[in-house]
Amino acid sequence: MVKYCRFALALVWVVVLMASLVSAAPSAYAQGTSFPRTVTDVLGRKVELKAQPKRLMLAEGFQIQTLGLLDKNPADLLVGWGGDLSALEPAIYATYLKAFPKLAEVPVVGAGTGDTFSLEKALAVSPDLAIFGAWQVPGGVQDPALQKFEAAGIPVVIIDFYRDPLKNTVESIRVLGEALGKEAAAKAYIDFYNSRMDRIRSRVAAGLPEKPTVLLHAYPGLWPCCWSAGSGGTGEFISLLGGRNIGADKFPTENGGQLNLEFVIDQDPDVYIATGLPQLKQKNTLSVGWGVDKAAARTSLAGVMEIPGIAELSAKDKGRAHGLWNFFNGSPLNILGIEALARWIQPTVFADLDPDAAMAEINRRFLAVPFEGTYWIDLKEPSRP
Structure with a gap:
């Protein structure tokens, strides 16, 4: 299915910190307080973060639900997001808006799809981290949007729950947890997810x-x-x-x-x-x-x-x-x-x-x-x- 005509709806573990950072301050890092750090996203890009991000741009607004797995107040982190959630899931959007009224003031940088995304609007909100779905950067590591963000000094991490979900779901949660300094929350959900998937995989393997x-x-x-x-x-x-x-x-x-x-x-x-x-x-x-x-x-x-x-x-x-x-x-x-x-x-x-x-x-x-x-x-x- 094309994007948004997709069906809805990952077990590869990726090390997202440089070994030197882990060994230098393991206890601080485990609490999500050790910056700068380098994370590796689902495209294998190494992304350097000088400080814990406080101003996020979500190229796909639907992923506010994903942020909500890691932070109970995801709206507090947003300075820009895609308009796909309001367009395609108005009931969910209305519920989030009721829970977090400030979402009404967050600038929309596009409808979530590549042909509607406004690079100018995204850069104008001055995020300290931009988050894209892999489907939104069809050029991969050479995608022009990534290159323009990099030229502006704005780090970008790529996640993926759509193209290769069995490989990238866990990896994407891990990447977000590391990038946002929310490792404990990410690990808790990964452990839950893996426990359910392991049961399914073991039975499939048995025949x-x-x-x-x-x-x-x-x-x-x-x-x-x-x-x-x-x-x-x-x-x-x-x-x-x-x-x-x-x-x-x-x-x-x-x-x-x-x-x-x-x-x-x-x-x-x-x-x-x-x-x-x-x-x-x-x-x-x-x-x-x-x-x-x-x-x-x-x-x-x-x-x-x-x-x-x-x-x-x-x-x-x-x-x-x-x-x-x-x-x-x-x-x-x-x-x-x-x-x-x-x-x-x-x-x-x-x-x-x-x-x-x-x-x-x-x-x-x-x-x-x-x-x-x-x-x-x-x-x-x-x-x-």
Whole structure:
């Protein structure tokens, strides 16, 4: 899927301090007070920080949720941010604005996407650290935006929860923790994340009883069927869990692409998963996410399953039709989406996974603004043991 038509929703450890800094002041560094320091971002760039950043520019406004994992008052750090959160998740934006009214005064430097980002506005807010998603710097280490920030003496770190989430989710949290002097908070979330992922990986390694075909269908009802996940991005989650993504061979990137309806019907995937957003209220769209209750989410999924062609898929009658919040792709909360996918793709192996409990723990222990609503839904309510 293209950016913001992505599905929502990492275990590589990266050393982000120079060894000399660690050995020189280990106790101070562990408390996040040792600056200057050098961190290594997900592109392998070494970024020198002369002092603990106090003025952040978030090129992707959606990542305020990520900042909220590390700092309970993320708005206090911002001097500029992307406008994508207000445009694409207005309910989440409104909740953050209520919690942190000063966000209304933070200058918007673009809509979050590369073609709307204003370098001039970003430089004008004089950040002491700029944070970009890897998808926002298509030129990589040679991207012109990075070079202009560097020329202005403004350090930039690159994070990634979208292009290569299995590799970069943990790495990105670690990079942010080191860059912001929030190592303890970063470690706490990484430990939580790794404990959940380790359980999934160990069971996958022990062997899976089936390799079902899967269609991850982004935003059904908004355009002709069917925008599918590719092999990268969210498609990595399907592969990890032993699913055979019917769009993987056709779209070998994180962006995905359009599948022909006849192809989908011919493939008749064993598992059908729609993605959606809370504000989608049109006929045959999936309304799921912030502020949506389970009954409304299930009703909207039932409407999706009435779309001509989709209605004929055998997954509907087999109880293997589901709905998922779209923006687990591109978020360190992707562990919740992975657990939901695991239950759907390998129900006998992961029946005991409880993403609701995981979300409750994330809300209690980590997030500055707790998640509210329904983020995954089954067409048929699961039977209770």
